[in-house]
Amino acid sequence: MEKLSITRPDDWHLHVRNGAMLRTVIAHTAQQFGRAMIMPNLKPPICTVAEALSYREEILQALPKNADFTPLMSLYLTANTTVEDVKAVSSSEFVKAFKLYPAGATTNSDAGVSQLSGIYPILEALEKYDIPLLVHGEVTSAECDIFDRERVFLETQLSDIAQKFPALRIVVEHATTKDAVQFVLAHGPNVAATLTPQHLLYNRNALLVGGIKPHFYCLPILKREPHRQALVAAAVSGNPKFFLGTDSAPHSQALKENHCGCAGCYSAHAALELYAELFEAENALDKLEGFASLYGADFYRLPRNNSTITLTKQEWRVPASYGEAECTVIPLRAGEVLRWQVVAP
Numbered sequence: 001m002e003k004l005s006i007t008r009p010d011d012w013h014l015h016v017r018n019g020a021m022l023r024t025v026i027a028h029t030a031q032q033f034g035r036a037m038i039m040p041n042l043k044p045p046i047c048t049v050a051e052a053l054s055y056r057e058e059i060l061q062a063l064p065k066n067a068d069f070t071p072l073m074s075l076y077l078t079a080n081t082t083v084e085d086v087k088a089v090s091s092s093e094f095v096k097a098f099k100l101y102p103a104g105a106t107t108n109s110d111a112g113v114s115q116l117s118g119i120y121p122i123l124e125a126l127e128k129y130d131i132p133l134l135v136h137g138e139v140t141s142a143e144c145d146i147f148d149r150e151r152v153f154l155e156t157q158l159s160d161i162a163q164k165f166p167a168l169r170i171v172v173e174h175a176t177t178k179d180a181v182q183f184v185l186a187h188g189p190n191v192a193a194t195l196t197p198q199h200l201l202y203n204r205n206a207l208l209v210g211g212i213k214p215h216f217y218c219l220p221i222l223k224r225e226p227h228r229q230a231l232v233a234a235a236v237s238g239n240p241k242f243f244l245g246t247d248s249a250p251h252s253q254a255l256k257e258n259h260c261g262c263a264g265c266y267s268a269h270a271a272l273e274l275y276a277e278l279f280e281a282e283n284a285l286d287k288l289e290g291f292a293s294l295y296g297a298d299f300y301r302l303p304r305n306n307s308t309i310t311l312t313k314q315e316w317r318v319p320a321s322y323g324e325a326e327c328t329v330i331p332l333r334a335g336e337v338l339r340w341q342v343v344a345p
Protein backbone atom coordinates (compact mmCIF):
# COMPACT_ATOMS: atom_id res chain seq x y z
CA MET A 1 0.00 0.00 0.00
CA GLU A 2 1.28 3.45 -0.86
CA LYS A 3 2.21 5.47 2.23
CA LEU A 4 3.45 8.96 2.84
CA SER A 5 4.89 10.11 6.17
CA ILE A 6 5.50 13.80 6.75
CA THR A 7 6.19 16.13 9.66
CA ARG A 8 2.92 16.78 11.48
CA PRO A 9 1.25 19.67 9.61
CA ASP A 10 -0.25 22.92 10.93
CA ASP A 11 -3.39 24.71 9.75
CA TRP A 12 -2.63 28.43 9.56
CA HIS A 13 -6.24 29.57 9.03
CA LEU A 14 -9.07 27.86 10.87
CA HIS A 15 -12.54 28.65 12.21
CA VAL A 16 -13.76 26.46 15.06
CA ARG A 17 -16.52 28.72 16.56
CA ASN A 18 -17.45 28.10 20.19
CA GLY A 19 -19.99 26.17 22.27
CA ALA A 20 -21.64 23.12 20.71
CA MET A 21 -20.22 23.80 17.23
CA LEU A 22 -16.68 23.90 18.63
CA ARG A 23 -17.29 20.56 20.32
CA THR A 24 -18.62 19.14 17.04
CA VAL A 25 -15.64 20.09 14.89
CA ILE A 26 -12.45 20.41 16.94
CA ALA A 27 -11.50 16.71 16.96
CA HIS A 28 -11.16 16.72 13.18
CA THR A 29 -8.42 19.33 13.25
CA ALA A 30 -6.74 17.95 16.38
CA GLN A 31 -6.39 14.56 14.70
CA GLN A 32 -4.36 15.85 11.76
CA PHE A 33 -2.67 19.06 12.79
CA GLY A 34 -0.12 19.97 15.46
CA ARG A 35 -1.25 23.59 15.62
CA ALA A 36 -3.85 25.84 14.08
CA MET A 37 -4.20 29.60 13.83
CA ILE A 38 -7.70 30.14 15.23
CA MET A 39 -9.68 32.94 13.61
CA PRO A 40 -11.22 35.54 15.95
CA ASN A 41 -14.53 36.23 14.15
CA LEU A 42 -16.82 35.08 16.93
CA LYS A 43 -19.87 37.06 17.99
CA PRO A 44 -18.64 39.22 19.70
CA PRO A 45 -15.15 39.18 18.12
CA ILE A 46 -12.01 38.23 20.04
CA CYS A 47 -10.16 41.54 20.39
CA THR A 48 -7.83 41.29 23.38
CA VAL A 49 -5.23 38.85 24.65
CA ALA A 50 -7.43 38.15 27.68
CA GLU A 51 -10.38 37.25 25.45
CA ALA A 52 -8.19 35.10 23.23
CA LEU A 53 -6.77 33.19 26.19
CA SER A 54 -10.21 32.48 27.59
CA TYR A 55 -11.40 31.34 24.15
CA ARG A 56 -8.28 29.18 23.96
CA GLU A 57 -9.21 27.60 27.31
CA GLU A 58 -12.62 26.73 25.87
CA ILE A 59 -10.92 25.09 22.87
CA LEU A 60 -8.57 23.11 25.12
CA GLN A 61 -11.56 21.91 27.16
CA ALA A 62 -13.27 20.71 23.98
CA LEU A 63 -10.27 18.69 22.75
CA PRO A 64 -10.31 14.90 22.88
CA LYS A 65 -8.13 13.46 25.64
CA ASN A 66 -4.51 12.91 24.57
CA ALA A 67 -4.83 15.25 21.62
CA ASP A 68 -1.44 16.40 20.29
CA PHE A 69 -2.73 19.83 19.32
CA THR A 70 -1.93 23.44 20.26
CA PRO A 71 -4.36 26.19 19.31
CA LEU A 72 -2.68 29.49 18.46
CA MET A 73 -4.81 32.60 18.55
CA SER A 74 -5.30 35.70 16.45
CA LEU A 75 -6.94 38.96 17.52
CA TYR A 76 -9.58 40.77 15.53
CA LEU A 77 -8.22 44.16 14.48
CA THR A 78 -10.85 46.90 14.90
CA ALA A 79 -10.90 50.69 14.93
CA ASN A 80 -10.52 50.36 18.72
CA THR A 81 -7.37 48.24 18.71
CA THR A 82 -4.60 49.99 20.65
CA VAL A 83 -0.82 49.90 20.59
CA GLU A 84 -1.11 48.37 24.07
CA ASP A 85 -3.03 45.44 22.55
CA VAL A 86 -0.20 44.97 20.06
CA LYS A 87 2.40 45.03 22.84
CA ALA A 88 0.40 42.45 24.76
CA VAL A 89 0.50 40.12 21.76
CA SER A 90 4.25 40.59 21.36
CA SER A 91 4.83 39.01 24.77
CA SER A 92 2.15 36.32 24.50
CA GLU A 93 3.05 32.66 24.10
CA PHE A 94 -0.17 31.66 22.37
CA VAL A 95 -1.55 34.79 20.70
CA LYS A 96 0.45 35.23 17.53
CA ALA A 97 -1.24 37.51 15.01
CA PHE A 98 -3.84 40.15 14.19
CA LYS A 99 -6.56 39.51 11.63
CA LEU A 100 -7.74 42.37 9.46
CA TYR A 101 -11.26 42.11 8.06
CA PRO A 102 -12.52 44.97 5.93
CA ALA A 103 -15.91 45.80 7.50
CA GLY A 104 -18.64 43.65 5.99
CA ALA A 105 -16.30 41.45 3.90
CA THR A 106 -17.40 38.09 5.28
CA THR A 107 -19.04 36.09 8.09
CA ASN A 108 -19.12 38.10 11.36
CA SER A 109 -17.02 40.97 10.01
CA ASP A 110 -19.26 43.87 11.07
CA ALA A 111 -16.63 44.93 13.60
CA GLY A 112 -14.02 45.14 10.83
CA VAL A 113 -12.10 48.18 9.73
CA SER A 114 -13.75 50.59 7.30
CA GLN A 115 -10.94 53.16 6.90
CA LEU A 116 -7.54 51.51 6.62
CA SER A 117 -5.62 54.76 7.06
CA GLY A 118 -7.24 54.97 10.52
CA ILE A 119 -5.27 51.93 11.68
CA TYR A 120 -1.84 52.99 10.38
CA PRO A 121 -0.54 53.54 13.96
CA ILE A 122 -1.48 49.94 14.71
CA LEU A 123 0.21 48.67 11.55
CA GLU A 124 3.30 50.62 12.54
CA ALA A 125 3.25 48.88 15.92
CA LEU A 126 2.77 45.48 14.29
CA GLU A 127 5.79 46.18 12.11
CA LYS A 128 7.83 47.36 15.10
CA TYR A 129 6.93 44.35 17.27
CA ASP A 130 7.19 41.99 14.29
CA ILE A 131 3.68 40.55 14.62
CA PRO A 132 2.05 39.10 11.51
CA LEU A 133 -0.95 40.86 9.98
CA LEU A 134 -3.37 38.32 8.52
CA VAL A 135 -5.54 39.88 5.85
CA HIS A 136 -8.93 39.04 4.45
CA GLY A 137 -8.11 40.75 1.18
CA GLU A 138 -11.36 41.90 -0.37
CA VAL A 139 -12.87 45.33 -0.90
CA THR A 140 -16.47 45.66 0.17
CA SER A 141 -17.72 48.56 -1.93
CA ALA A 142 -21.10 47.79 -3.45
CA GLU A 143 -19.92 48.80 -6.95
CA CYS A 144 -17.09 46.28 -7.02
CA ASP A 145 -17.94 42.97 -8.69
CA ILE A 146 -17.60 40.09 -6.25
CA PHE A 147 -15.17 38.28 -8.58
CA ASP A 148 -12.86 41.35 -8.64
CA ARG A 149 -12.86 42.14 -4.94
CA GLU A 150 -9.60 40.45 -4.08
CA ARG A 151 -7.63 41.92 -6.99
CA VAL A 152 -8.97 45.42 -6.31
CA PHE A 153 -8.11 45.15 -2.61
CA LEU A 154 -4.54 44.19 -3.42
CA GLU A 155 -4.21 46.99 -5.97
CA THR A 156 -5.85 49.78 -4.01
CA GLN A 157 -5.19 48.91 -0.36
CA LEU A 158 -2.67 46.21 0.40
CA SER A 159 0.04 47.45 -1.95
CA ASP A 160 -0.03 50.81 -0.10
CA ILE A 161 0.24 49.04 3.23
CA ALA A 162 3.11 46.87 2.04
CA GLN A 163 4.89 49.96 0.74
CA LYS A 164 4.36 52.08 3.88
CA PHE A 165 5.33 49.25 6.22
CA PRO A 166 7.99 47.38 4.27
CA ALA A 167 9.03 45.11 7.15
CA LEU A 168 5.48 44.24 8.21
CA ARG A 169 4.82 40.51 7.94
CA ILE A 170 1.63 40.08 5.92
CA VAL A 171 -0.31 36.92 5.11
CA VAL A 172 -2.77 37.19 2.24
CA GLU A 173 -5.24 34.73 3.71
CA HIS A 174 -7.07 32.27 1.44
CA ALA A 175 -5.59 33.66 -1.78
CA THR A 176 -7.93 32.99 -4.70
CA THR A 177 -6.51 34.74 -7.77
CA LYS A 178 -3.44 34.84 -9.99
CA ASP A 179 -3.23 38.48 -8.94
CA ALA A 180 -2.75 37.41 -5.33
CA VAL A 181 -0.04 34.96 -6.33
CA GLN A 182 1.73 37.71 -8.28
CA PHE A 183 1.34 40.11 -5.36
CA VAL A 184 3.01 37.67 -2.99
CA LEU A 185 5.79 36.88 -5.46
CA ALA A 186 6.43 40.58 -6.10
CA HIS A 187 7.10 41.30 -2.42
CA GLY A 188 9.83 40.18 -0.05
CA PRO A 189 9.92 37.12 2.20
CA ASN A 190 7.73 38.97 4.75
CA VAL A 191 4.68 38.66 2.44
CA ALA A 192 3.11 35.21 2.21
CA ALA A 193 -0.25 33.55 1.49
CA THR A 194 -2.33 30.67 2.73
CA LEU A 195 -4.14 28.43 0.24
CA THR A 196 -7.34 26.48 0.95
CA PRO A 197 -8.36 23.08 -0.38
CA GLN A 198 -11.49 24.47 -2.00
CA HIS A 199 -9.67 27.15 -3.97
CA LEU A 200 -7.01 24.66 -5.08
CA LEU A 201 -9.47 21.96 -6.13
CA TYR A 202 -12.44 23.87 -7.53
CA ASN A 203 -13.29 26.76 -9.78
CA ARG A 204 -16.56 28.70 -9.78
CA ASN A 205 -18.33 26.06 -11.88
CA ALA A 206 -18.47 23.89 -8.77
CA LEU A 207 -20.63 26.58 -7.20
CA LEU A 208 -22.86 27.47 -10.12
CA VAL A 209 -23.16 24.73 -12.76
CA GLY A 210 -26.13 22.36 -12.57
CA GLY A 211 -27.77 24.34 -9.77
CA ILE A 212 -26.50 26.56 -6.96
CA LYS A 213 -24.32 24.50 -4.63
CA PRO A 214 -24.30 26.36 -1.33
CA HIS A 215 -21.62 24.18 0.24
CA PHE A 216 -19.13 25.58 -2.29
CA TYR A 217 -20.01 29.15 -1.35
CA CYS A 218 -17.20 30.72 0.60
CA LEU A 219 -15.46 34.08 0.65
CA PRO A 220 -13.47 35.03 -1.24
CA ILE A 221 -15.71 33.32 -3.79
CA LEU A 222 -14.36 30.56 -6.07
CA LYS A 223 -12.85 32.06 -9.23
CA ARG A 224 -12.26 31.10 -12.88
CA GLU A 225 -10.06 28.14 -13.83
CA PRO A 226 -6.93 30.18 -14.76
CA HIS A 227 -6.91 31.57 -11.22
CA ARG A 228 -7.17 28.09 -9.75
CA GLN A 229 -4.28 26.99 -11.93
CA ALA A 230 -2.13 29.87 -10.66
CA LEU A 231 -2.87 28.86 -7.06
CA VAL A 232 -2.00 25.23 -7.79
CA ALA A 233 1.28 26.25 -9.42
CA ALA A 234 2.13 28.33 -6.34
CA ALA A 235 1.22 25.53 -3.92
CA VAL A 236 3.36 22.89 -5.61
CA SER A 237 6.23 25.22 -6.47
CA GLY A 238 8.06 24.63 -3.22
CA ASN A 239 8.15 28.39 -2.64
CA PRO A 240 7.95 28.89 1.16
CA LYS A 241 5.74 31.98 0.73
CA PHE A 242 2.76 29.68 0.11
CA PHE A 243 1.54 27.42 2.89
CA LEU A 244 -1.48 25.54 4.21
CA GLY A 245 -4.50 27.30 5.69
CA THR A 246 -7.77 25.45 5.25
CA ASP A 247 -10.19 28.24 6.16
CA SER A 248 -12.41 25.37 7.27
CA ALA A 249 -15.49 27.31 8.38
CA PRO A 250 -18.36 25.28 9.86
CA HIS A 251 -21.90 26.57 9.48
CA SER A 252 -25.09 24.70 10.22
CA GLN A 253 -26.71 22.99 7.26
CA ALA A 254 -29.80 25.15 7.75
CA LEU A 255 -27.80 28.37 7.41
CA LYS A 256 -25.95 27.14 4.31
CA GLU A 257 -28.99 25.70 2.52
CA ASN A 258 -30.90 28.91 2.86
CA HIS A 259 -32.39 31.65 0.67
CA CYS A 260 -29.45 33.74 1.91
CA GLY A 261 -26.86 31.02 2.52
CA CYS A 262 -23.81 31.99 4.52
CA ALA A 263 -20.19 31.78 3.38
CA GLY A 264 -17.80 29.01 4.40
CA CYS A 265 -16.69 25.51 3.37
CA TYR A 266 -16.09 22.81 5.96
CA SER A 267 -12.94 20.81 5.23
CA ALA A 268 -11.40 19.91 8.60
CA HIS A 269 -12.66 16.31 8.41
CA ALA A 270 -10.37 15.57 5.44
CA ALA A 271 -8.06 18.54 5.12
CA LEU A 272 -4.77 16.78 4.56
CA GLU A 273 -6.39 14.14 2.35
CA LEU A 274 -7.77 16.84 0.06
CA TYR A 275 -4.40 18.56 -0.26
CA ALA A 276 -2.71 15.16 -0.83
CA GLU A 277 -5.13 14.44 -3.65
CA LEU A 278 -4.21 17.72 -5.32
CA PHE A 279 -0.45 17.32 -4.87
CA GLU A 280 -0.66 13.77 -6.21
CA ALA A 281 -2.60 14.91 -9.27
CA GLU A 282 0.16 17.46 -9.87
CA ASN A 283 2.87 14.83 -9.44
CA ALA A 284 4.17 16.83 -6.53
CA LEU A 285 3.64 14.70 -3.42
CA ASP A 286 7.27 15.42 -2.54
CA LYS A 287 6.29 19.09 -2.10
CA LEU A 288 3.41 18.42 0.30
CA GLU A 289 5.50 18.39 3.48
CA GLY A 290 7.02 21.83 2.91
CA PHE A 291 3.63 23.33 2.12
CA ALA A 292 1.73 21.62 4.92
CA SER A 293 4.26 21.29 7.71
CA LEU A 294 7.35 23.47 7.32
CA TYR A 295 6.87 26.83 5.59
CA GLY A 296 4.06 28.12 7.82
CA ALA A 297 5.99 27.38 11.02
CA ASP A 298 9.05 29.05 9.51
CA PHE A 299 7.06 32.14 8.55
CA TYR A 300 5.66 32.44 12.08
CA ARG A 301 9.17 31.79 13.46
CA LEU A 302 7.91 28.86 15.47
CA PRO A 303 9.64 25.50 15.75
CA ARG A 304 8.57 22.87 13.25
CA ASN A 305 6.57 20.03 14.78
CA ASN A 306 8.73 17.08 15.76
CA SER A 307 6.20 14.27 15.33
CA THR A 308 5.04 12.83 12.02
CA ILE A 309 1.77 11.86 10.42
CA THR A 310 1.15 9.13 7.85
CA LEU A 311 -1.23 9.11 4.92
CA THR A 312 -2.10 5.87 3.13
CA LYS A 313 -3.74 5.31 -0.19
CA GLN A 314 -6.87 3.84 1.28
CA GLU A 315 -10.32 4.70 0.00
CA TRP A 316 -12.94 5.87 2.48
CA ARG A 317 -16.33 7.47 2.14
CA VAL A 318 -16.94 10.88 3.68
CA PRO A 319 -20.12 10.85 5.80
CA ALA A 320 -23.13 12.78 4.47
CA SER A 321 -22.88 15.07 7.50
CA TYR A 322 -21.24 15.55 10.89
CA GLY A 323 -22.86 16.68 14.13
CA GLU A 324 -26.53 16.99 14.89
CA ALA A 325 -29.44 19.42 15.17
CA GLU A 326 -28.28 23.02 14.75
CA CYS A 327 -24.68 21.75 14.60
CA THR A 328 -25.27 19.58 11.53
CA VAL A 329 -22.40 20.39 9.16
CA ILE A 330 -22.16 19.25 5.54
CA PRO A 331 -18.50 18.64 4.76
CA LEU A 332 -16.67 19.05 1.46
CA ARG A 333 -17.08 15.86 -0.61
CA ALA A 334 -20.02 14.70 1.56
CA GLY A 335 -20.95 11.12 0.63
CA GLU A 336 -18.03 10.81 -1.80
CA VAL A 337 -15.01 8.54 -1.77
CA LEU A 338 -11.56 9.97 -1.00
CA ARG A 339 -8.37 8.29 -2.14
CA TRP A 340 -6.08 9.19 0.75
CA GLN A 341 -6.58 8.61 4.43
CA VAL A 342 -4.69 9.85 7.47
CA VAL A 343 -3.65 6.83 9.56
CA ALA A 344 -4.95 7.07 13.11
CA PRO A 345 -1.99 7.42 15.49
Ligand code: NCD
Nearest residue numbers: 015106107218219249263264
Ligand atom coordinates in the same frame (compact mmCIF):
# COMPACT_ATOMS: atom_id res chain seq x y z
C1 NCD B 1 -15.47 32.42 7.04
C2 NCD B 1 -16.40 32.12 8.21
O1 NCD B 1 -17.42 31.47 7.99
O2 NCD B 1 -16.09 32.50 9.33
N1 NCD B 1 -16.19 32.22 5.82
C3 NCD B 1 -15.65 32.04 4.59
O3 NCD B 1 -16.40 31.98 3.62
N2 NCD B 1 -14.35 31.90 4.40
C4 NCD B 1 -14.94 33.79 7.18
C5 NCD B 1 -13.75 34.06 6.30
O4 NCD B 1 -12.66 33.53 6.49
O5 NCD B 1 -13.90 34.86 5.37
Ligand code: ZN
Nearest residue numbers: 013015039247
Ligand atom coordinates in the same frame (compact mmCIF):
# COMPACT_ATOMS: atom_id res chain seq x y z
ZN1 ZN C 1 -11.50 32.34 7.25
